[in-house]
Amino acid sequence: MTLVQILVFIAFTLLVRWLCPRHWRGWFVLGGSLLAVFWLQPSTPVRNLDFWLPAASIALTVLTWAVIRPAETSRRVPWVTGMILIAGSFLTVGLLRYLPGLCCLTPSRPPQLIQIIVAVAVILVLFTLVFRFSPGKNWVSTAGIGLLIILFVILKSPALAGLASSGLRGVQGQSADLATFTDLPWLGFSYLAFRLIHALRDFQTNKLPPVSLKEFSVYALFYPAVTAGPIDRLQRFLPDLRGATQTEAIEDTIQGSERIFFGIMKKFVLADSLALISMNSQNAIQANSTIWMWVLLYAYAFRLYFDFSGYTDIAIGLGRLAGIRLPENFDKPYSKPDLTAFWNSWHITLAQWFRAYFFNPLTRSLRTRYRAAPAWSVILIGQLSTMILIGLWHGITWSFFAWGAWHGSGLFIHNRWVEWRRSRSPAVESHPSGSKISGFLGGLVTFNFVLLGWVWFAMPDPDMALVVFLKLFGR
Amino acid sequence: MVEKSRSSAGYPKNLRFYADVLLRALFLLIVFNLLYAALSPGPLLARISAYNLLFPGRLRLPYGENPERDYNMSLSSLEAMFASHEISGKPKSASEFRVVLIGDSSIWGFLLPPEQTLAAYINEAEIELPDGRAVHAYNLGYPVMSLAKDLLILSEAMAYDPDLIIWPVTLESFPEDKQLSHPLLQQNPDKVRALNEKYLLDLDVQSPGQIQAPFLNDTIIGSRRSLADLLRLQLYGVMWAATGIDHEIPEVYIPRQEDLPADTNFHNIPGPAFNTSDLAFDLLFTGQRIAGQVPVILVNEPIFLSQGRNSHIRYNFFYPRWAYDDYRQHLSTLSRENVWVYIDLWDAVDKDQFTNSAIHMTPEGTRQFARLLIESIIEIAGSSAPALE
Numbered sequence: 001m002t003l004v005q006i007l008v009f010i011a012f013t014l015l016v017r018w019l020c021p022r023h024w025r026g027w028f029v030l031g032g033s034l035l036a037v038f039w040l041q042p043s044t045p046v047r048n049l050d051f052w053l054p055a056a057s058i059a060l061t062v063l064t065w066a067v068i069r070p071a072e073t074s075r076r077v078p079w080v081t082g083m084i085l086i087a088g089s090f091l092t093v094g095l096l097r098y099l100p101g102l103c104c105l106t107p108s109r110p111p112q113l114i115q116i117i118v119a120v121a122v123i124l125v126l127f128t129l130v131f132r133f134s135p136g137k138n139w140v141s142t143a144g145i146g147l148l149i150i151l152f153v154i155l156k157s158p159a160l161a162g163l164a165s166s167g168l169r170g171v172q173g174q175s176a177d178l179a180t181f182t183d184l185p186w187l188g189f190s191y192l193a194f195r196l197i198h199a200l201r202d203f204q205t206n207k208l209p210p211v212s213l214k215e216f217s218v219y220a221l222f223y224p225a226v227t228a229g230p231i232d233r234l235q236r237f238l239p240d241l242r243g244a245t246q247t248e249a250i251e252d253t254i255q256g257s258e259r260i261f262f263g264i265m266k267k268f269v270l271a272d273s274l275a276l277i278s279m280n281s282q283n284a285i286q287a288n289s290t291i292w293m294w295v296l297l298y299a300y301a302f303r304l305y306f307d308f309s310g311y312t313d314i315a316i317g318l319g320r321l322a323g324i325r326l327p328e329n330f331d332k333p334y335s336k337p338d339l340t341a342f343w344n345s346w347h348i349t350l351a352q353w354f355r356a357y358f359f360n361p362l363t364r365s366l367r368t369r370y371r372a373a374p375a376w377s378v379i380l381i382g383q384l385s386t387m388i389l390i391g392l393w394h395g396i397t398w399s400f401f402a403w404g405a406w407h408g409s410g411l412f413i414h415n416r417w418v419e420w421r422r423s424r425s426p427a428v429e430s431h432p433s434g435s436k437i438s439g440f441l442g443g444l445v446t447f448n449f450v451l452l453g454w455v456w457f458a459m460p461d462p463d464m465a466l467v468v469f470l471k472l473f474g475r
Numbered sequence: 476m477v478e479k480s481r482s483s484a485g486y487p488k489n490l491r492f493y494a495d496v497l498l499r500a501l502f503l504l505i506v507f508n509l510l511y512a513a514l515s516p517g518p519l520l521a522r523i524s525a526y527n528l529l530f531p532g533r534l535r536l537p538y539g540e541n542p543e544r545d546y547n548m549s550l551s552s553l554e555a556m557f558a559s560h561e562i563s564g565k566p567k568s569a570s571e572f573r574v575v576l577i578g579d580s581s582i583w584g585f586l587l588p589p590e591q592t593l594a595a596y597i598n599e600a601e602i603e604l605p606d607g608r609a610v611h612a613y614n615l616g617y618p619v620m621s622l623a624k625d626l627l628i629l630s631e632a633m634a635y636d637p638d639l640i641i642w643p644v645t646l647e648s649f650p651e652d653k654q655l656s657h658p659l660l661q662q663n664p665d666k667v668r669a670l671n672e673k674y675l676l677d678l679d680v681q682s683p684g685q686i687q688a689p690f691l692n693d694t695i696i697g698s699r700r701s702l703a704d705l706l707r708l709q710l711y712g713v714m715w716a717a718t719g720i721d722h723e724i725p726e727v728y729i730p731r732q733e734d735l736p737a738d739t740n741f742h743n744i745p746g747p748a749f750n751t752s753d754l755a756f757d758l759l760f761t762g763q764r765i766a767g768q769v770p771v772i773l774v775n776e777p778i779f780l781s782q783g784r785n786s787h788i789r790y791n792f793f794y795p796r797w798a799y800d801d802y803r804q805h806l807s808t809l810s811r812e813n814v815w816v817y818i819d820l821w822d823a824v825d826k827d828q829f830t831n832s833a834i835h836m837t838p839e840g841t842r843q844f845a846r847l848l849i850e851s852i853i854e855i856a857g858s859s860a861p862a863l864e
Contacts, residue, residue, distance in 0.1 A: 254493065273706065277713040282544070292717030299713070 001040065001227055003268060006314060009036070009223060010260065013321040017249055026241060027085070029218050029322060034058060034089035035105060036223035042185045043107035046165060047172040051093065051110045052119075053186045058086055059123045060148070061220040062213065064196045066130040067141050068203040070210035082213035083127065087120045141200045148193045148200075155184055157396035188226045190393060194353055195220050199234055201357055208234060215241055222326075224318035228311040230329040230349040240324040249323070256320030263313025266306040274303035281460050284468045293471045300458055301451050305334065308347070334450070337442035339407070339414045342450060350390065359386040379415055384408035394457070399465060403456035410449055508694035517698060521554035521705055524563070530712035532561030533721060534589040535614040536628075537708055544723040546714035550704040551662035553631050559708060562613045562635050572608040572856055575615050575632050577625045578643040581776055581834040582616025584841070586728065589721050591838040592616075593643075596845035597852065604856050612641075620647045622758040623654040623678060626670055627663065629765050639855060640766050641848060643776035645834055646802040647793050649754035650742045654678055662701075674761045728831045732792040733783035741798035748801050756809060763815065770855055773817045775806055777824035777844055779833040791833035816855065823847055 001009075009032075016028045037054040044050050062083065069079070094116040096103045104110060134140040154160045158181035165183035166176040199216070202208040211219070211234060219237045279296035287293045309330040319326040331345035343351050363382040366373065384405065391404020455472070459465040526532050536556045539547035550556065557563055567573050576582050576594050584592030594614035602610035615632050617624060625642065632640075647653070654660070655678060660667055671678045691697045715721055739746055744753055763771055778799075779791045789795050803821065810817030828840025836844065 250490065250493075273710055276543075276707065276710045277717075283546075283714060283718060286718040286720055288717065288719055292713070295713060296717060 001311070001314065003264070005040065006260070006264065006318075009318055010257075010321065013318055014253065017253070017322055022243060025243075025323075026214055026218060029222070029241075030082075030085060030214050031089070033218055033221040033223045033226065034086065035093070037187065037221055037226060038089075038093045038105045040223075040227055041106060041187045044183055044185055045174075045178070046168045046183050047174060048108070048111040048115075049168060049172075049184070050107045051116075053184070053189075054106075055090060055116075055119060057187070057189065057192055057221065058089070058217075059126075060192070060196060061217050062086055062123065062127055063130055064144060064199060064220070065211075065213050065216040066127050067134050067144050068199050068208055068211070068216070069131070069213070071135060072210075079131075079213040082217065083124065085214075086217070087124070090116050090120050138204060141204050144200050145197050148197055152190070152193050153396065155186055155189060156392065156394075157181075188228070191225065191227075191229045191231055192220060194231050194350075195234075198231070198353065198357070202234070209238060211238060222319070222324070224315040224322070225326055228308065228315065229347075230312060230315065230327050231353055232327055232349065236327065237324065243323065252320050252323055256317040259313050259317030259320060261317075263310045263315075263317055265310070266313060267310030271303050271307035271310055274299045274306065278303045279455075279458055279468070281458075281464060284459065284464065284471070287471060290471060290474045293468065297451060297454065297468075297472065301334070301454050304454065305330070334447050335443060336446055337439040338418075339410045339446050339449065342446055343407070343411065350393070354386050354390055358389060359383075362386070376412075376416065380412050383411045383415070387411065397460075398462050399456050399459055402462050402465065403453055406453045406456055410453075508696060511695045511698070512690060512693040515693060517552070517701065518554045520702070521552040522558050524555065524558035525709050526559040526712050527561065527564035530716040532564040533559050533715060534561055534595065535583055535592060535721065536560055536617050537711075537721075538583065538618050539711075539722070541723060542707070542711065545721065546711050546718060547721040548704070548707055548711060549659075550701070550708060551659060552701060552705065553627065553663060553666065555705055555708055557631055557635075559712065560613070560615070562615070562632075567636050570608055572602075572604055572610045572639070573635070573637045574610055574612040574639045574641060574852060575629075575635070575637040576612060576641045576643070577628050577632065578616040578641075578776070579620045579645065579648060579834065580616070580618035580832075581645075581836060582643055583614065583618050584616070584722070585618055585832075585835045586724055586830045587722070587836075587838060587841060588724065589614075589719070591841060593841055593845050593848070596842050597849060600845070600849050602849060602853060602856075604853075608856075610852060610856065613637075617659070619657040619659055620645070621653050621655070621657060621660065622648050622755050622762070623667065623670075623676075624657060624660055626758060626761055626765060627660065627666060629762060630666075630670060633765060633767075633769075637769055639852065640769055640771045641774065641852075642762060642771055643774040644759075644806075645776050645778065645793075646741075646754075646799055647834075649756070649802065651679075651753065651755055652742060654755055654758070670761070674764060676761060677757065731779050731829050731832050731835075733781050735781055735783060735785040735789040735792060737785050737788065739788055739795045739797065741795050744798070746795065746797040746801075748797070749805070754802065754805070756805060759809065759815075760813070763813070770816060772848070772851055772855060773806075773810060773815050774848070775803060775817075775819040775821050776834060777820050777822070777836065777840070779829035780822060780826055782826070793833045816851075818847070818851055820844065820847055 012032055016025055016032070020028055037057055038051070041050050041054045044053070065079075091113070093105050094110045094113050096105055097109045097113075110116070130140065154164050161181035161184050162179055165179035165181065168183075169176050169179050199208060199220075215238060216234070218241060219232070219234050222232075222237075225232065277296060278300040279293075280300075283296060284293070287296060312329040316326045316328070327349050329348050329350075331348065333342050333346035336342045336345055359382050362385065363378055366378045366381060370378075385408070387408030388401055388404035391400040391402075391407075394400045394403075452469070452472075455465045455468045456462070459468060533547075537547055537559055538549050539545035540549075542548040562575070574594075574597065576597075582593055584595075589595065592614050593616075594612040597610065597612040600610075604610065613632075613635075615628055617628060622644065625644070625648070629640065629642075655667065667678065670676060695702070742753075759773065778794070780786075781789065781791050787796075790799050799821075803819065807817065807819065809815070824836060824840045824843050828837045828843065829835060830837055
């Protein structure tokens with residue numbers, strides 16, 4: 001999001017919140033979200049893809065809703081209005097190509113109108129098929145989860161993304177020779193996919209509340225959170241959207257504005273300044289001394305935090321202006337005394353997602369199936385695999401794998417250390433000064449462990465990460 | 476009496492309270508902006524620098540076309556540019572013979588690392604004068620071809636007590652239309668106007684780029700870009716210290732043009748000779764006046780001599796033969812008449828030693844250039860008589 005986009009969102013949200021009758025607000029927020037998905041989409045060298053990717057986000061959302069829709073929906077018609085709005089947003093964005101003054105909401109000119117009409121028709125047919133035939137068929141939701149994971153793997157793995165780009169370039173009559181894995185910058189797909197998987201999975205386990213197409217689309221594509229999260233839960237989001245927990249508009253406006261202000265400062269002042277001196281694959285090779293290598297690494301760590309938490313502040317602030325309290329994603333992570341506490345305060349909603357849909361089911365299953373297995377082995381497998389998956393969520397590369405394994409191992413070692421200390425030195429724990437010292441030392445060790453972990457995260461491959469480690473330790 | 480009702484989160488709900496806060500904030504914003512504009516602390520702030528303190532001083536003035544890769548940037552504040560330079564690092568000691576080099580991109584060292592510029596090669600020679608002083612050369616070149624820009628930098632450089640000034644020039648810096656065209660000159664209108672008035676120059680200070688900026692531009696809001704530039708320059712100091720890089724040198728670049736257009740015009744002047752008003756020779760006199768008692772070596776810097784198509788009418792992409800020959804003649808005559816120390820090195824560097832333009836040299840070409848200058852430095856520094864030609 002640029003500063004201009006943030007200002008437009010602030011103005012739009014305030015107008016909707018203050019001037020719109022309550023029963024119309026949801027529709028306006030949905031309309032704004034649908035257009036924002038197109039507006040925020042980055043440009044791509046593949047022709048028209050900057051239209052088709054946001055269109056696909058919307059299509060995936062409505063198809064997911066067709067799977068998880070409440071059973072009684074067939075007797076109602078609000079979904080028809082929702083579908084009209086969604087099709088209308090496609091056509092509105094498409095029609096802008098004919099208005100020179102307003103063209104275009106997408107980074108490049110949208111495709112021909114006839115192509116958009118065909119796409120809308122295809123989505124409607126698919127929607128009708130899923131709507132009619134999915135009830136009572138669990139495999140449809142499983143297939144939905146599978147499809148999202150496949151898409152995720154294609155986008156996140158450089159080799160597959162390159163192949164996909166070649167294919168898409170071929171379809172558009174462009175040279176496949178120029179295809180690279182960076183050609184598919186699908187705005188917010190990582191977050192959207194996890195929201196949709198959450199809805200499908202909770203639907204399978206009957207934990208999902210009844211939700212209309214309008215509400216579900218707002219949840220999945222809510223414009224403050226579409227770019228960089230947080231990954232909210234539908235059960236938590238719905239009451240806010242329906243106005244059940246709504247606080248006074250003036251209080252939301254003040255607190256939201258305050259949050260946005262801090263977010264802008266973090267992102268555009270601190271993070272963007274630190275970006276000039278942050279470690280990257282270029283300057284890591286050029287750095288000529290150990291001390292400056294550490295400085296670049298520290299700058300990277302704080303830049304990453306201010307950038308991501310700044311975006312989160314802006315998203316939470318915008319949500320607050322709209323009367324929706326998005327969940328927190330950061331809670332002073334670098335000041336935590338241990339790695340477990342760090343992961344309870346860094347990208348909180350992602351960690352919670354993995355805990356709910358991977359770690360807990362996995363460890364439960366391991367404990368049930370292998371009752372004789374020692375507890376530590378279950379913890380090791382659970383933590384290592386969860387953290388590796390969190391790493392791969394950022395991109396399917398060996399660097400992110402290593403970063404995940406680094407944290408998985410760290411969490412396991414911390415877990416064993418806590419167990420060992422509890423049995424050996426309970427007196428130190430209970431003593432106030434002993435607790436303070438161990439908290440300080442723990443914070444120091446944790447921060448530097450996380451800091452060194454960023455080397456894996458920032459470098460494009462493990463070989464380069466090893467070069468950086470050698471420089472950091474004077475070799 | 477305003478009722479101070481509070482919500483559960485402790486936020487006062489009263490609209491009047493918020494209006495009050497906004498009004499006070501607006502008032503303070505206006506006051507601070509007016510104060511800033513009235514006090515004009517810009518130059519003072521620009522002199523506050525972490526260079527020569529936390530980071531080593533830069534070996535050449537800040538300039539960067541691609542800051543993210545150069546770890547360097549162009550900015551308009553001369554104070555900040557000098558504050559980041561090694562010349563501001565320490566006062567001149569009794570054992571130092573201070574040489575400053577001004578000039579264009581070939582002196583700054585375009586496509587050269589900072590340790591392979593003309594100044595660096597002079598320093599590499601470790602010249603010690605008969606009186607025991609060690610020669611230290613400072614690179615104050617800047618990649619803009621304009622004699623007015625050279626004067627601007629020279630007038631700042633005089634504060635650093637040079638013992639000798641080396642001023643390499645080339646014809647492309649002389650046309651009148653080039654003098655004030657660069658942003659560095661347009662964004663320093665006060666300094667340019669002061670030079671113009673003090674030395675009775677004929678610079679077009681009424682041109683759009685030189686018009687006095689409106690008052691609003693002096694406020695914090697109006698100065699936000701230059702203030703941000705000051706901060707960015709300090710941040711790039713980290714990268715300068717960490718890498719020693721201040722200019723990205725691409726592995727591949729478009730080489731200087733060998734085959735030349737069949738065009739004999741020079742800046743729309745058809746020839747066969749210049750009129751006295753075509754070139755800014757008067758600025759050379761001003762340079763000598765600014766230098767005062769400090770000796771100046773005026774150098775006609777080396778150029779690439781093409782042997783390709785149309786080389787019978789042009790020396791290179793910049794210069795038709797008639798223009799360059801006439802310019803050399805003028806420069807030589809002026810120097811002789813005014814007893815300036817002048818060295819004409821126009822053909823002193825092999826043609827293979829030029830990189831992407833007719834004046835940018837390879838490290839070896841720069842070394843050849845430096846060798847010739849070193850002889851002159853020793854001669855000038857060793858005797859006060861300016862009789863080299």
